[in-house]
Amino acid sequence: MIIRRPMTPTTIGWLKGLSIPSEWTQSKVKYVAPGMQAGESITAESIDPTGTYPVYGGNGLRGYTEAKTHEGTCVLIGRQGALCGNVHLVSGEFWASEHAIVARPSEACDPRWLAYLLHVMNLGQYSQTAAQPGIGTGQINPLSVPLPPSLEQRAIADYLDRETTRIDTLIKEQQRLIEMLCERRASVVASVLTPTDSWRWLRIKHIGQTCLGKMLDAGRALREGDEPRPYVRAADVRADGSVNLVDLNEMPFSETEMGTFDLRVGDVLLIEGGATVGRPGFMFEAAPGIAFQKTVNRLRVGPQADARFVYWSMLRLYESAYYANHYGSVSFVHLTGEKLREIALPFPPVDEQRQLAAHLDETTKRIDTLIAETERFIEFAHERRSALITAAVTGQIDIHEAA
Numbered sequence: 572m573i574i575r576r577p578m579t580p581t582t583i584g585w586l587k588g589l590s591i592p593s594e595w596t597q598s599k600v601k602y603v604a605p606g607m608q609a610g611e612s613i614t615a616e617s618i619d620p621t622g623t624y625p626v627y628g629g630n631g632l633r634g635y636t637e638a639k640t641h642e643g644t645c646v647l648i649g650r651q652g653a654l655c656g657n658v659h660l661v662s663g664e665f666w667a668s669e670h671a672i673v674a675r676p677s678e679a680c681d682p683r684w685l686a687y688l689l690h691v692m693n694l695g696q697y698s699q700t701a702a703q704p705g706i707g708t709g710q711i712n713p714l715s716v717p718l719p720p721s722l723e724q725r726a727i728a729d730y731l732d733r734e735t736t737r738i739d740t741l742i743k744e745q746q747r748l749i750e751m752l753c754e755r756r757a758s759v760v761a762s763v764l765t766p767t768d769s770w771r772w773l774r775i776k777h778i779g780q781t782c783l784g785k786m787l788d789a790g791r792a793l794r795e796g797d798e799p800r801p802y803v804r805a806a807d808v809r810a811d812g813s814v815n816l817v818d819l820n821e822m823p824f825s826e827t828e829m830g831t832f833d834l835r836v837g838d839v840l841l842i843e844g845g846a847t848v849g850r851p852g853f854m855f856e857a858a859p860g861i862a863f864q865k866t867v868n869r870l871r872v873g874p875q876a877d878a879r880f881v882y883w884s885m886l887r888l889y890e891s892a893y894y895a896n897h898y899g900s901v902s903f904v905h906l907t908g909e910k911l912r913e914i915a916l917p918f919p920p921v922d923e924q925r926q927l928a929a930h931l932d933e934t935t936k937r938i939d940t941l942i943a944e945t946e947r948f949i950e951f952a953h954e955r956r957s958a959l960i961t962a963a964v965t966g967q968i969d970i971h972e973a974a
Contacts, residue, residue, distance in 0.1 A: 576969055583715040585692055591717045592966040601712035603685060604674035608708060609650060610667030611640050627661055629670035630654050639664045641673060644682045646689060648672040651705040656695030660686040672708060679721050683728035688716060688964045717965055727963050730970040738956045745949050749942055756938045757890045763927055763934075764887050766917035776912035778881065779872035797823035803834065805842045805866035808852035811939065812882065814840060816858055824862055832862035832869075837878040839870040841885060844905045849894045851885040853878070868911055877921060879928035884916045 578590035581597060591597075601607065610627075613636065618626050622635025629649030642664040649657045650670050660682060667673045674689070676682045694711060698704040719727065766772075801819035808814055824832070834840075840852040843866050863869055870885075872878050888894070898904045918924065962968045 578966075581717065583717060585714070586717070586965060589965055589967065592719070592969075594720065595723075595966055596718045598716055598718040599712065600674075600689075600714045600716060603677055603680045603716060603718065604646065605677055607672060607674045607712060610647075610669050610671045610673055612669040613666060624664055624666055625661075626666045626668060627659065627671055628668045630657065631659050633668065636666050638666060640666045643675065646674040646676070646682060646686045648674060648689065648694060648706075648711065650707065651703065653704060654695070655698055655704045655706050656693065658686055658690045658694070672706075672711070681721065681724040681728050683732065684719075684724040684964065687728065687731055687960050691961045691964050692716070719966065723970075727970050731960055731963055734959055735956055738952050738959075742949055742952050745945050745952070749945050749949075752938055752942050752945070756935055756942075759934055759938070760883060760887050760890065760931060763931055764884060764917075767919070770917040770919045772915045772917050773876075774913055774915050775870065778876040778916075778918070779870065796825050798825075800824040800829060800860060800862055802832075802862040802864045803840065803858075803867055804864045805845065805847070808840055808842055808850060808867065810850070812851060812853050812886070814852045814854060814858075816856070816861060819861065829860070829862060834858040834861050834863055834869070835871070837871070839872070839878060839882050839885060841868045841870065841906060841911065842866065843868055843907070847889075848904045848906055849885070849889045851882050851889065853882045868906060868908060870911070875921060876918060877924035877928055879932065880918075880924035881916070883928055883931050888914070888916075 577593040579593045579595075580588075580590050583591075583597060613626060617636050618634035619636065620634055623637050624635060624639045626633045626636050627647050629647075629651055644660070644662040645667075647659045647661055647667060648671065649655045650672055652670075674685065676685045692714065694706060695704065697710040697714075698706050699710070799821040800823075801816075801821050802824075803814060803816070803819065807816075807819065834854055836854055836857050838854040840854070840863065842848055842850045842852075845866075870881065872881050894904050894906070919927070963970055
C-alpha cells in the first residue's frame with residue numbers, strides 16, 4: 572500500500588530506520604504503561620483447574636484460584652524461559668504470578684493497541700541471559716515507542732482486531748483441514764493393512780534381526796582406534812518417517828562398533844521411549860559412516876518380509892495407540908529389543924507385501940502433498956498476520972485507507 576501521509580524519521584532503534592507519521596510522537600514504555608511491575612508468587616497447590624479467579628503466568632492461563640492480585644485490563648509480559656517477552660491482554664479480576672510482568676496502560680493509552688505494540692517489539696530479544704532467558708522492567712521501561720494520538724490508537728486496535736480475527740479464523744480452518752487429512756491418511760493405512768484369512772501372523776524376531784541401540788556413553792573418552800562418528804537420535808526420526816542425516820551429533824566409535832551400529836538403505840528405525848515411543852522411520856538413502864544411538868531401535872528385515880511393508884505396519888501400530896494400550900501408558904514404556912522382537916504382525920506373501928507398500932507410498936504421497944501445501948498456507952498466514960500488525964502499529968500503513 573502506498574503511504575500518502577507525511578512521514579518523519581525517528582531515532583527509535585527497534586524500528587530500524589523506519590519513519591513514522593508526522594502527527595505521531597515518540598515516547599517510552601514507562602510513560603505509556605507507568606508502574607509496570609512483576610506479579611506475585613503463588614504455589615502450584617493453590618492453582619486448580621476451576622475456581623473464582625484465573626491465574627496468569629508468563630505463558631498465559633495456568634488455572635484458577637480463590638484470590639486476586641489485579642483487576643481491570645492489563646497487558647502481561649512473560650518474564651522467564653524460552654518464551655520470555657510474549658504478550659497477553661487480559662481483563663477482569665485475576666491473579667498475575669511472579670513469572671509475568673503486569674503493564675497497566677496509562678489513561679491516554681488504548682490497552683489493545685499497547686498489546687499489539689509490545690508484541691511487535693519482540694521483547695524477548697532484550698533477555699540478559701541465554702541459558703535461562705529472562706527480562707525485567709529495567710530492560711523494558713526505557714525502550715522508545717512510536718505514539719499515535721488516542722483516537723488513532725483505538726482505530727488501529729479496531730482494525731487489527733478485525734483483520735487478525737479473519738486471519739485466525741482462516742488458520743483454524745486450515746488446521747482443521749490438516750487434521751482431516753491426517754485422519755484420512757491413518758484410515759487409508761489401517762484399511763490397506765487389514766489382514767485377510769490368507770495372511771499369517773509372525774513375531775518380528777522371525778522376519779529379520781533387530782538391534783537395540785545400546786551404545787557406550789556418549790560422553791566417554793576417545794580411545795585408541797576410536798573415531799568421532801555422527802549418529803542418529805530419536806529426535807532425528809521425523810514425523811513423516813524420513814530420517815535426518817545432516818548436522819548430526821558425534822561420539823567415539825571403533826570400527827567394530829560401527830559394524831554393529833551401522834545404518835543401511837531399507838532399515839526401519841523405531842523410537843525407543845518418550846511421548847513418540849514406537850514411531851517408525853525409514854532409511855531411504857545410504858548413510859556410510861553414520862550409526863544410531865541408544866534411543867533408537869534398528870529393524871533390518873530378512874527376505875521373507877518387505878522393508879516398506881514392515882515400516883507401514885509399525886506405523887499402523889503407532890497410530891493405533893498400540894503401545895499405550897498394550898503397556899497401559901507410553902510415559903514409562905521403553906521399546907527395548909526384547910520387547911520389539913516379541914511383537915506379532917500380520918503378513919501376506921512377500922509379493923503382496925510389496926504391492927500394498929507401493930500402493931500406500933503412492934496414496935499417502937498425494938495426501939502428504941496436500942498437507943504440506945496447507946502447512947505452507949498457514950505459515951504464510953502467520954507471516955501476513957505479523958506483518959500486518961507491525962505495519963499498523965508503526966504507521967507504515969494508513970489503517971483508514973486500508974479499511
